[in-house]
Each structure stands twice: as C-alpha cells, then as structure tokens.
Amino acid sequence: MLELWEVLRQFFWRYRKRSSSRKSTNIAVRAAAMADGSKGKSTKEQKYDRQLRLWGDHGQDALENAHVCVINATATGTELLKNLVLPGIGAFTIVDGHKASGEDVGNNFFLSIDSIGKSRAQAATELLQELNSDVSGNFVEETPDKLLDNDPEFFHRFSLVIGVQLEESTCLRLGAVLWNAGVPFLACRTYGLVGYMRLAVREHTVIESHPDNALEDLRLDQPFAELKNHVQSYNLDNMEKKHHSHTPWIIIVAKYLEKWYNEHNFQLPKNYKEKESFRELIRNGILQNENGVPEDEENFEEAIKNVNTALNPTKISRLVQEIFDGEECKNITSQTPAFWIMARAVKEFVESEGGGNLPVRGTIPDMIADSEKFINLQNVYREKAMQDALLVAKHVESLLQSVGKPPESITEPDIKLFCKNAAFLRVVHCRSLADEYSVESLNKDEITSCMDSPDCEMVLYLMLRSIDRFHQQHSRYPGVYNYQVEEDIGKLKLCVNSLLQEYGLNVNVKDDYIHEFCRYGASEPHTVASFLGGCAAQEAIKIITHQFVPFNNTFIYNAMSQTSATFQL
C-alpha cells in the first residue's frame, strides 16, 4: 500500500511539472515557427504535420495537455495507446494489476518475450514510451477494483478514462464514479471476432464538427444590404465579353433572380419545373456570336449547375435550433462553459440583428471569375462575417458581465471560430451505463426493433451481455479450453435466456451465435484488437480536441462480415 501511494505521489508531481512547462514551450516554439516562415518548421511541427492538417494547432494543444488513463494493457489497450502516443498525447497512465503471460505476449506488439512473468503495465509502458519522447508514460500496477475500493478519486484527474476488457461489475462501478465526476468514459472490448465500444459522457460540445458535405452560406434568398449593393454594381446587359464571361456565378444567379422576382411576384423558384425555367432564363443570358450561336461561357454553366443548391432557403438546422432551445442556453450562470455562453450570444443575435439568421459564414466556393471580381465578391462576404462576429461579441460581453466574469474569458478568435461554425455546432449527450443496464430504463425499443433482423449487430451486443452473465455465474468465460466448448454452449444458452427474460426482451437469439461465442473462448485476435484500438483512439481524440463528432453511444464491429453498427442504448 505504501508503494502504491509513493508511485501515485511521484507521478502526480511529474505530471504537473511536465504539463505546465510543456504548455509554455509549445507556445514559444509555435510562435517562433509562425513569426518567421523562413526559419522553416520545428522538428515537432514537421513530425506532426499530417495530423495538424486534420485538427489544427489548437487541436494539437488540447491533445498535448490531455492525460488519459487506460485500464488493462491487453492488445486492444496497447493498440489504442499506440495511436494516442504517436500523435503526441500529453500523458498516459496504464492501470493494470496483471503479470504478462505467454498468451499476452503472443498477441501484443508492446510486450516482448522478456515481459513474461513481469508487470504487464510496466512492460507495456516502456515499449510504448519508445514511440514518442514528447509523451509522459506512467503506470500503476494495481487492479481497477482495488483503486475503486481505496481511492476512487484517483480517476478524477484524467481527461478521459478508457477501460479495456473490463468485467461487467468493474465496468459498472467505474462508470458510476466517472459519471458523477463528469469524466468521460470509454469502454472497449475485443471478444473473438467482435469489437465493442461504449461511450459515456454526460455532455460533449463540438464547435468544429468538420462536416463532410456542408452547404454554402450564400444568402441568395435573403441578400444582406452589402451583397445587394455589390450585385447592383454589375450590369450584365452592358458588359464586354471578357468581363461577362468572368463574372462569378453567384452574381449571375442573383441578377437573374431579380428578373425572376419581377415576373413571379417575388417568389423563389420552388419546384422542379420552376427551377428548370429559371435555368433556362440564365441560359438565355449567355452571349451569342454574330451567327446566333451561344459562346463558351463556363461561368454561366456554373450558375446553371448551382441553381439547385444556391436557391436553398437560408435556415437554421434542427440540430442547431435544439442547441438554442436547450436548458444550458437558457440559464447562463458563472459556471456556464464558454460554448453555451457563445451559443446564447448567437441565439440573441439571431433574434435581433441577424433577422432570424445565423452570422454570415464568410466563405464562398471557388468559381470561374477573374481575380478581381472573385476577390471583391469574397470580401463582401468576409466583411459581413466580421461585422456579424463583432455583434455577437457584444452579446457575449454583456452575458459575461451579467454573471460577473471578465470579458477576456472568451477571446475574439474563439468567438470568430464559433460564428464561422455556427451552422455546424453539435452537442452529444450519452446515457449513463446505469441507465443502459437498469431493467426500468433499458432501451427496449431499440433492441427489439433491431432484432427484427436476427443477424443485425444487435445480436452481438446481446451475446456480450450474455457472456458477462456467464462469467458472473461461473467465474470464467465460455469455451476458453477446447474441452469446454461443447458443454458451455448449453450453459451459455441458459444465460442468454435469463438475460432476455430479466429484461423482458421478446427476441430470438439464433443458436449459431451462442455456438460462435463459445468458439471464441474469450480470445483477443490481434487484428480485431488493432482495428478496435484504432477506432477507440480516434474517438478519444475527438473527445479531447472537441473536434469531429463522437459516436453515441454503442459501437459494434463484426469482423466476420466486416460490418458495423452504432446503437443508442
């Protein structure tokens, strides 16, 4: 026990010291690199170049200031750690009370033949540490149950706790502690050819969700004054060919929309027929040569192609509206996180200066145009976006004042970033493990409707719950030894039935799956562990950087069919 406290005390001291010095070093290094591009990049920036393109410097900072706890250095655990250490997570702590066995070393890249019989936590930490000297690797040679018994607050200090191959009882205990402490919890498991992940975080906000196919924010249906004026400055009927052919398609659509409004009672083209007419109207605007043959005007072709999306009414998505309508947005206190204060500020903007719309995003897609026309148009949108952001900033300031916080608590760059991403804000609320496991609140509907297709990945979830039940009863997993496989099928089937009965689930689990799970014998094939470790690390990075959207809340990977599914349980 004394040894344990000594270890804990030492690593806390090391972590605190490292974390603060690293932050100031980071800032100095980046500042030096940015200030003068001619000095090139630091080695660290070069090393992290590919990932900085994905989540930026601020994302990298978040990663480098994070401390992750991983319980059990099995193959799944070390694979996911590898994928956090390589990109430079600040620190990790492995909690594992096991000694490495021959079987462990056989499927784990971060254990060697010398590790057999030694602390699995220590052996794995050493080999993982080799991957990246920027990272602080630590270990605690203790079982999670012991820590939960003696010092549950041990887990409070982590940015994220990842439990790998946990027994059900440990998982639930740990889940409860972390839920109450507001620490995100990710449970991972590789069981034969099945991968499983469960995320439990009360509330996770995302400003930069980086959506794949975002619609542009062009405001053609509701042009703001500066855009209207800019469009006015063009006279398409009186232009030289070279200017006519290099007018941005946004201007073309805006001009022809004006024509359309005059003839259609100021109504946007609504259905397919009207949009076709509108496209024709634009097509007829293409210059013709002396023989009446239309010239090659690519910008007009672009306009025609973009009519469909360009005329989409500007509106606030349901997801963003839900954020505005949320409780956190309504009740601003001095404890309210920056995300909600900014959300409230944008909501107030929408309801006043925004005239029902979000702040203008400020970006336009590339399009055929000469440089000057394009840049001028781009600047119209950029400047409007800046103005809108300033107005939002005023709302932020008065909100901060109303709860007695200094205006510097939320910076201008933060507000700008928030406004730019206003249409893509996301909030994820996961249910607790307690709710998932309780008979009263389990998601019966989701389970039963999925099981209408008996080979849906949901059956694998039910099987995992069943083998946990088996473990509870027999203190082992089914089919670990060859001689057990056949007789365990019957025993496992009893567990499946009792599970379904206890939860009142009127579904059928095919015998094939029961057989298959006995066949697995609780094995952890490296390839499945590797894939799951990769997925888990990516979700961990999302949680830490608050970029991209994490899954909610149960992910099942079926390595037999190479399919996967996500359920909200």
Next chain:
Amino acid sequence: MADVEEPMALDDANWDGRWNHVSKFLERAGPFTHPDFEPSTELLQFLLETCKILVIGAGGLGCELLKNLALSGFRDIHLVDMDTIDVSNLNRQFLFRPKDVGRPKAEVAAEFINRRIPGCNVIAHFKKIQDFDESFYQQFHIVVCGLDSIIARRWMNGMLMSLLTFEEGVLDPSSVIPLIDGGTEGFKGNARVILPGMTACIECTLELYPPQITYPMCTIASMPRLPEHCVEYVRLLQWPKENPFGDGVPLDGDDPKHIQWVFQRSRERAGEFSITGVTYRLTQGEPRLLISASLGLSCLLFRSAYISLNNYLMFNDVDGLYTYTFEADRKENCPACSQVPQELQFAPSAKLQDVLNYLTKSATLQMKSPAITATLEGKNKTLYLQTISSIEERTRPNLCKTLKELGLTDGQELAVTDITSPQTLLFKLSLST
C-alpha cells in the same frame, strides 16, 4: 544493388500459449466459417512455415500490416518500398524512430519486426514495384498493398492479371493470387479483396477513386483566385523556368529549402492579386499526393484472410463511425481483367491527338502518358511516346496528323503502354465516318 536478405534461423521461437488467440480460429469449427473450412492444427503450421506473403508499401498502412501479419503467425514476408524515412512519417509509421530518418523504409521496418516478433522473417526490398517481374510475384500466396498512389495500385493489379493462366478459356484457380488493398485519407478509409479474374479488380472500379483536384492552366497562369492557385503557379510554371536548385532538379516536397522557396514566391504571386491565405503549411500540402495515410486507422485488411470480405469496405469516422460494405461488380469489358479486346472508334480524319486525349481522359482508361505503337508496312512504328524527350520531340508532329495520314487502317491493332499497367494493351482500331 543486392537486396537485403538476412539469413534468419527459423528455429522454434514458440513459447507456451503464444498462438492461443490465433489457434482458436484455426483449430475450432464454427457456424459461420467458409463451407470448405476444416479446422486443423496444420493450418497454423501452414501460416508459420509455408505461407508466403508480399506486402507492398512500408508507410502508414504498411507498418500496421506487417505488425498484424506477424502477430497472426505469418513469418515468410517480403516487403517492397522505394522510399526513405522522413521526419513527417514519425507520427504514424511506428516502426521508425528519429535516428532512422534517411534510411530505407523497407529495411528499417523489416529489422524492427524481426527483432520484436521472434521467428518472423521479413525480407526487405528497397525497390520500386516495377523493378520486379512475373518471376518475383509468382511466388506469393497473397499480396497485400498499403500504397499511396493509384498508378501503383493499377500497375500491381495489372501484374497479377498477367499471371493468370487459362485452359481452354477457363481460368486456372491455382494461378489466382488474391490482392488485398487499402487506402486512407484523413478520417476515411477503404479496404477490398480482389481475386484476379474472378472478382472486380482495380480497373473495374476506377470511378470509385475521388478525382484528383487539378486547376485549369488559364486560372493558374493568369486568373488566380485562391492561395492554392498561387502555389500551383510557382510549382508548375515558375520552378521549371527558374530551376532554383539546379538544372532539372525536381521539386522535393520533403526538402524544407525547396518548400521555403515555393512558399516565398507563392506569397509574392498572391500579393499581386490581393489574395490572402498562403501559408507554409498550405504550400507544403500542394506537392503531396491526395491519398495519405491517417492515424489510428488500423489494418482491416487482414481479417479477410480468415473469412473473405466480399469485397469492398468503406470507413468514415468524421461523424460517429460509419462503415459500408458492398460487393463491387466486375466490369464486362474491363481493360485489365476481362479478356475482352478493347476497341477504339475514330473517323479517319481524326488526329492522333484525339486518340491520345481519349486514352488519358476517358473514365475507364485514365492513362497517364501512353505510348502508342502500330505495325506499319511490316515494321513496328512508334506513333507517339512522351516519356523520353528525344522520342517525344521526334514523334510530336504525328499528333497533328490524321489517322489516315499516318497510314492506319480499319481493324488495325494499336499497342499502348502506360505507367498504369505492366502489360501492353492492345486496341482494335475501327475507322469509320
């Protein structure tokens, strides 16, 4: 240059329980296994002693592949990679350390795996895939690719097609070498299993690859709007003209001095047009290939060796995690795997340039710089070849000539070679008005 082949003593490097996780799948029957699967202890022996695997690429995917294969029992592994290690590789290519920068990837990767996984014998080849011929590729049971270029994939695909043998028009299954391929970009990835001659190949599904972003030359040359246009201007036009680091010295995306030069001039260019947004990072991004390995996307590929993936898997975890698995169809007239002779239809008054345009721009062919030859008056005549400048100069005038002027006749065979395939493709020319 001799390949690095270290004689590895394949003694019994097996300790108690080493293969427990793997053997359960090889020695136990199960309800979902392949109908021909028979559990046996011999399967593990096959993996350990007989199975020969070729891994192409030792980068982000390659490192994962090697680790996963080695920990699954594969020992006789050959590894081909033509690159050396760069600092920017170290954030994901975990077999490399800072001290290895500059060394060949294949060699360092092989050393690491052989050291960490006792009994494993990875043999490194610091070579291009094109440096080997059929006699090399024929020896493998499976080929796994972790490449970063579509061209290389197509070449590999073509090579395995060329190994197929047919007996009276029927494919001999023993000549089929499965190809497992994967690629990643940011938070997206894909994996597929190709059984040459039996399932959809790379050429069958060329449209699945996202089009590479290229900007029109007029935009780059005179009408830039985006910072990217400015960088492309410097890369494509200014660099070849000024040759800043010596005559004919190509732009090296990994050399900070080169990138610095491009960065400064891109900024100047942007300044002329009041374009903002040229950063060092943006500059460095331009010469890179669009497909780059991402972090944490582990090898899905190997799973297929147990029960085959049928046959294409897409993965995207931008928003939650999403996978989509489907069976890609073979193309009936696929130029690589269908055995159907390819036809070219042109008017006799069409120019050779038109044929060249078709070969490079058609969605099914997408050739890069094809060389066209034909048999004229009993002799093999090169009509056009781009890749050797002296021949390019000599044959360039042919591009403006009509097919009739060149002496080509209806039904004539044209032989086309291109970097996208190890084989010569034969086209039947159909001349009609």
